[in-house]
């Protein structure tokens with residue numbers, strides 16, 4: 001997954017993704033959905049960018065969980081007062097519960113199967129306080145995925161120049177994304193490759209998993225934070 005170039009994640013994504021604006025949208029949504037909420041768990045938190053903004057600009061106490069150990073270290077350095085755990089979102093057990101669970105920027109797609117999606121939602125439910133809310137920003141639905149395309153990102157910082165060329169593929173119901181990085185510095189040019197596979201869950205599959213995991217009220221906002229949609233799920237006070 002992200003293990004080939006974790007140190008480049010912020011440089012690349014912050015060049016086109018506005019984490020500050022997204023965090024403001026999340027805070028606005030939470031103010032309406034769960035006005036008393038303070039404790040937030042960001043699952044698939046990556047390098048902790050949403051956690052940082054939600055803490056610094058909106059006063060939420062945000063912990064995080066991610067599968068990539070290098071991201072956990074980056075997140076800890078950004079938000080030292082928070083707890084960041086290394087773990088699998090489909091199989092985790094923490095000694096804490098939360099008012100809000102976030103799972104953003106399509107991290108959920110990496111679960112790869114409907115069974116693991118349901119397991120993740122069961123874990124979310126177990127870690128949610130009464131009246132808590134879950135926000136899940138999904139990956140693409142099958143009909144929206146466009147295989148056979150390439151996408152280019154270029155970024156520069158001091159003597160570092162990075163070119164990332166991605167290719168979108170598909171295998172059955174799995175999207176396959178290959179990233180080729182060319183990383184240039186005064187030392188020379190390095191080439192690295194990463195393969196990512198994310199399941200193309202349908203809306204019905206996602207809704208069914210929420211229901212089987214015990215979420216009684218689930219809404220889908222087709223636009224969400226960046227046009228990928230957003231699920232807003234509650235268990236209606238029960239745990």
Ligand SMILES: C[S@@+](CC[C@H](N)C(=O)[O-])C[C@H]1O[C@@H](n2cnc3c(N)ncnc32)[C@H](O)[C@@H]1O
Nearest residue numbers: 044045046066067068087088089104105107110
């Ligand atoms: C596209 S990144 C999004 C990261 C972050 N939420 C953001 O907005 O930048 C997907 C994240 O999901 C994490 N991830 C993938 N599978 C996971 C799993 N099974 N459990 C926990 N984290 C996972 C990856 O390590 C990565 O940090």
